[in-house]
Amino acid sequence: MMRKFKLYKIISITVYFLLSTVFAFAQDIQVKASINKNQIEIGDAVKLKLSATFNPTQAKVQFPIISDTFNHFEVIEKAKLDTVNTKEKNIITQTIIISNYDSGLWKIPSYSFQILPLQGGVPYTMSSDSLFIKVNTIAVDTSKPFMPIMAIREAKMPTKIIVMYLIAVIFGLAILGLLIWYGVKKFREKNNKPNPQMQEIKLLPHDKAMQNLAQLEAQNLWQTGQEKIYHTLLTDTIRTYLEEQFNMDVFEKTSSELMQQIKKQKALSNSRQALRTIFETADLVKFAKNKPTEEEHLKSMELAKEMILESYKKHLNRIKTNEQLRVNNE
Numbered sequence: 001m002m003r004k005f006k007l008y009k010i011i012s013i014t015v016y017f018l019l020s021t022v023f024a025f026a027q028d029i030q031v032k033a034s035i036n037k038n039q040i041e042i043g044d045a046v047k048l049k050l051s052a053t054f055n056p057t058q059a060k061v062q063f064p065i066i067s068d069t070f071n072h073f074e075v076i077e078k079a080k081l082d083t084v085n086t087k088e089k090n091i092i093t094q095t096i097i098i099s100n101y102d103s104g105l106w107k108i109p110s111y112s113f114q115i116l117p118l119q120g121g122v123p124y125t126m127s128s129d130s131l132f133i134k135v136n137t138i139a140v141d142t143s144k145p146f147m148p149i150m151a152i153r154e155a156k157m158p159t160k161i162i163v164m165y166l167i168a169v170i171f172g173l174a175i176l177g178l179l180i181w182y183g184v185k186k187f188r189e190k191n192n193k194p195n196p197q198m199q200e201i202k203l204l205p206h207d208k209a210m211q212n213l214a215q216l217e218a219q220n221l222w223q224t225g226q227e228k229i230y231h232t233l234l235t236d237t238i239r240t241y242l243e244e245q246f247n248m249d250v251f252e253k254t255s256s257e258l259m260q261q262i263k264k265q266k267a268l269s270n271s272r273q274a275l276r277t278i279f280e281t282a283d284l285v286k287f288a289k290n291k292p293t294e295e296e297h298l299k300s301m302e303l304a305k306e307m308i309l310e311s312y313k314k315h316l317n318r319i320k321t322n323e324q325l326r327v328n329n330e
Helices: 002-027 159-192 205-218 227-246 255-262 266-287 294-329
Strands: 030-035 039-041 045-054 059-062 073-078 082-085 090-100 104-108 112-117 124-127 131-136
Touching: 030 131, 045 059, 205 227, 205 294, 227 255, 227 266, 227 294, 255 266, 266 294
Parallel strands: 039 131
Antiparallel strands: 030 045, 045 090, 059 112, 073 090, 082 090, 104 131, 112 124
């Protein structure tokens, strides 16, 4: 019995020590959310400020990701993280401009900051306080009668202003004449001297598309929360390739209308499902504001590359076959 009591006492002291350590560590970290207005009229802008104060030698703090819309609020602008370094503390802040177009009392939810201890320990989260903003409609004084619409009045231009306009026109014509004379002179001098120019290298449609996809990958758009721009550029690259390679009218078509055209292209017969997957994912991001997973982002890019290379090879083989038939017939 005495052994059990001692063991219980040791465990209690150990747990108390660990909890005290975690609590003391957490006291060194502060997270906060604040707004510059508690009451606005519909459409007014509000500054939402997130901040974290911590010791950089003891922990790292990851800020929450704010969606473009939340609880009737719309994000107008997101500023980059701003860091102020002191001897023992780092203060990181981010200012987000938001607005609301629905009257009422609306809540800005609490935001979770991810805390990663650097001296060992389990990562945890700290949350800011939730905030409330009252959105008012624009007050209209109904006690006053409606004023009639003023009629259009013709404004007479003073003589002084007319003279100034004439001087400005003459001055402008003089400058334009000098520019034309100088341009003609330079043009003649340029034509009198040999000036070999490098011929512009024109890429084939599939090479151009693959180059654009490589540039899109290098921008890391979806990794930084710009999923809509990423999938828009991806589908635009595919549409441009289809237009240049197969003479298809694609930019004024919806995804479903485009798929009907694709069915008519034999070179794209094996790529229909891939194209359907790419366009459906892009439509969900652009219109349904869906947020794909990392796997879906990467899959759309890989499917696009495979479709371009495979369809180009089939298209090239078809051209070679038709050319051989033409030679045989001759």
